[in-house]
Structure formats: C-alpha cells, structure tokens
Amino acid sequence: MQYRKLGKTGESISAIxxxxxxxxxxxxxxxxxxxxxxxxxxxxxxxxxxxxWDTADMYGQGANEILLSKILATKRDKVFLATKFGFRFREDNTTYFDGSPKYLKQACEASLKRLKVDVIDLYYSHRIDDTVPVEETVGAMAELVKEGKVRYLGLSEASAASIKKAHAVHPIAALQTEYSLFTRDVENDILATTRELGISLVAYSPLGRGIATGAISSPDVLSDGDFRKGLPRFQQENFQQNLQTVTALETFAKEKGITLAQLSLAWLLAQGDDVVPIPGTKRRKYLQENAAAVEVNFSKADMAAIENVLRNNTVAGERYTEGGMKMVNR
Incomplete structure (x- = not known):
C-alpha cells in the first residue's frame, strides 16, 4: 500500500x-x-x-459503527478512523439533517460509545445544514477537538463557499465528496478551493456505486432493498446509456491488463496526491482487487485516452434523487 498525507496534519493515510x-x-x-x-x-x-476506515452514525442506524468496534477493540492503533454525524431518522424511517451544536455533541458521544473508542481521528459533518450557519457547526466541532474527543475535522458535500467559511473557524483536514469517472462536478471550483487551503479530497463512491466496475449488467440484478434502484442513474434508460461508457472503458482496461475497478481507482489516484478514494466493499476478493490499483500507473497518453472516452460518452442521470441533490454542494 502507498500512503498520502491528510491535508496539513502530517498524518499518513492509505492512498486507498x-x-x-x-x-x-x-x-x-x-x-x-x-x-x-x-x-x-x-x-x-x-x-x-x-x-x-470510513463509517457514519447513520449507516444501519449505528450498526456499522458497532461492527467496526469488534475489530477496533484489539486493533485501534492500526486504524485511522473516520465517522460522520448529522442525519437523523424520523419514526417513519425518513431522514433529516441536523447540524446544530447541541445535536452534534450528542452524536459524537453516541459514536464514541458505539465504536468503543476514546477519540475519533476524523469527524465529518455529513452534509451542510442550511438552517445553521456552518461557522456554528464547525465551532462546536472545534470544541470536541479541544476536549480530546476528536482529532481532525472534515466536511462532506460542502460548497466552496462553505469550505472557506468553515476553514476560517477551524482547520478542515478533509472534504469528502462523490468523485469518480461518472461524477466530476468537484473539478470545478471545489477542488481548486481544497487545494488552495491544503485540504485532502476524500472521494466516496469512486466506483460510481458499482457502475464503474462492470459488475452490474442491469438494475434488475439489484435486490429490492438496494437504494440504488431509486437513483436516476440506475433507471433503465439512463443505465443503458451509462453502460456504453462502461463498455468503452472496459476495452481500455483489458488492453492495460487491469480490471475496470482498478482503472477507475488508478484514474482518481492520478488526479493528485491530495485525492484519496474510499471504495466500499464487504467482500475480501473485491478489497484485494481495489488495493492493487495503487500499483497501476498511467502515462499522459493513457490519461488522454480515458478522457477521450469520457468526452464521447455522456453520463445519464443525476447521482441522487431530487431531494438528495438539494443536500449536496451546500
């Protein structure tokens, strides 16, 4: 594994x-x-x-943090642990976002308890609360740093303006946002802002929620409980168009002797040392495949060829539903 620095913290985190x-x-x-x-x-x-390792309090309503605690119990010193707060569940299981100082302090205590740790290495606001000034949210997060409960602060899906406001209150170590061959809006003003401020960009869904692996031939193969079935990119007509991009990229990957997932991750790694993809998987075989992407090196000609494929194939569908899109880049 190769390692990259987390923002200006001096901490070494795995490149993937x-x-x-x-x-x-x-x-x-x-x-x-x-x-x-x-x-x-x-x-x-x-x-x-x-x-x-990246988790959040909303994943399984705390179940994911509890799962990680079983490994952290004996391996805490080997993990750079990141979790997030902000999404709350109503009785009907729908969610809303709460970035208030009062709630985030409660959320942090609950995460520490579930994870069974004394401190969280990287604590993210899972979104930006449009009813609470980001300065207030980050100010309260900074108090957690002073109390020794959190080491570094992060934001997720924040706009360039919010990042600047937050960073002025307390150094932001990482911005987590969706970034992949299929989602590149971060390349506009957000990436320029994080680079100006020395903030790492942690790329979630770097494999396009599975599209950029070639493993999903149709939305019909997804189980009924899979939330991707409701996303615009996974609707039949959009998905068929997106498969054209997949097919073109797969041809290039085969020529290089790598998998499409490895191409997707290596392309992200090549965007700069400040970009750290966090592909999700629950199976060992995919983890090994993903980790091997650090060994893939692309020439300028390779990067140009990939760019050409992307230019000639338009991604169809938004990455979230209309409601979800209202919560990103705030």
Missing part, C-alpha cells in the same frame, strides 16, 4: 481507504449483510495496509 457503509446499510436487505465476511474483510484491510 475503505468505505464501510455497504457492510451494514443501503446496498441490500438484512440477508445481504454477512457479518463474518465483513469482519474478515476488515481484518484483511489491515493486512493490506488500508488504515483509513
């Missing part, structure tokens, strides 16, 4: 992290989650040198 959400949430029903395999995947991650 591990998104843990799918082990407990979103991509299936209860029967699709195999705790034994997930724990084995977490153990293997450490063997492969993957030390950046």
């Amino acid at each position: 992290g591990l998104g843990c959400m799918g082990m407990s949430y979103a991509y299936g029903n209860a029967q699709d989650f195999n705790e034994q395999e997930s724990l084995a995947t977490l153990e293997l991650a450490l063997e492969l040198g993957i030390n950046l």
Whole structure:
C-alpha cells in the first residue's frame, strides 16, 4: 500500500481507504449483510495496509459503527478512523439533517460509545445544514477537538463557499465528496478551493456505486432493498446509456491488463496526491482487487485516452434523487 498525507496534519493515510457503509446499510436487505465476511474483510484491510476506515452514525442506524468496534477493540492503533454525524431518522424511517451544536455533541458521544473508542481521528459533518450557519457547526466541532474527543475535522458535500467559511473557524483536514469517472462536478471550483487551503479530497463512491466496475449488467440484478434502484442513474434508460461508457472503458482496461475497478481507482489516484478514494466493499476478493490499483500507473497518453472516452460518452442521470441533490454542494 502507498500512503498520502491528510491535508496539513502530517498524518499518513492509505492512498486507498475503505468505505464501510455497504457492510451494514443501503446496498441490500438484512440477508445481504454477512457479518463474518465483513469482519474478515476488515481484518484483511489491515493486512493490506488500508488504515483509513470510513463509517457514519447513520449507516444501519449505528450498526456499522458497532461492527467496526469488534475489530477496533484489539486493533485501534492500526486504524485511522473516520465517522460522520448529522442525519437523523424520523419514526417513519425518513431522514433529516441536523447540524446544530447541541445535536452534534450528542452524536459524537453516541459514536464514541458505539465504536468503543476514546477519540475519533476524523469527524465529518455529513452534509451542510442550511438552517445553521456552518461557522456554528464547525465551532462546536472545534470544541470536541479541544476536549480530546476528536482529532481532525472534515466536511462532506460542502460548497466552496462553505469550505472557506468553515476553514476560517477551524482547520478542515478533509472534504469528502462523490468523485469518480461518472461524477466530476468537484473539478470545478471545489477542488481548486481544497487545494488552495491544503485540504485532502476524500472521494466516496469512486466506483460510481458499482457502475464503474462492470459488475452490474442491469438494475434488475439489484435486490429490492438496494437504494440504488431509486437513483436516476440506475433507471433503465439512463443505465443503458451509462453502460456504453462502461463498455468503452472496459476495452481500455483489458488492453492495460487491469480490471475496470482498478482503472477507475488508478484514474482518481492520478488526479493528485491530495485525492484519496474510499471504495466500499464487504467482500475480501473485491478489497484485494481495489488495493492493487495503487500499483497501476498511467502515462499522459493513457490519461488522454480515458478522457477521450469520457468526452464521447455522456453520463445519464443525476447521482441522487431530487431531494438528495438539494443536500449536496451546500
């Protein structure tokens, strides 16, 4: 494994992290989650040198943090632990966002308890609350740093303006946002802002929620409990158009002797040393495949060829539903 610096903190994090959400949430029903395999995947991650683990309190309503605690109990010193707060569940299981100082302090205490740790390495606001000034949210997060409960602060899906406001209150170490061959809006003003301020960009869904692996031939193969079935990009007509991009990229990947997932991750790694993808997986075989992407090096001609494929194939559909899109880039 190769390592990259987290913002200006001096901390070394694995160039490819591990998104843990799918082990407990979103991509299936209860029967699709195999705790034994997930724990084995977490153990293997450490063997492969993957030390950046990403979770959130909303994943399985705390279940994902509890899952990680079973490994952290004996391996805490080997993990750079990131979690998030802000999404709250109503009685009907719908969610809303709460970035208030009062709630985030409660959320932090609850996460510490579930994770069974004394301190969280990287604590993110999962979104920006449009009813609470970001300065107030980050100011309260900074108090957690002073109290020794959190080491570094992060934001997720924040606009350039919000990042600047937040960073003026307390240094932001990382911005987590969706970034992949299929989602590149971050390349506009957001990436320029994080680079100006020395903030790492942690790329979630770097494999396009599975599209950029070539493993999903149709939305019909997804289980009924998989939230991707409701996303615009996975609707039949959009999906068929997006498969054209997949097919073109797969041809290039085969010529290079790598998988499409490895191409997707290596392309992200090549965007700069400040970019750290966190592909999610709950299976060891995919973890090994993802980790090997650090060994893939692209020439300028390779990058130009990939860019040409992307230019000639338009991505169809937004990455979230209309309601979800209102919560990003705020």
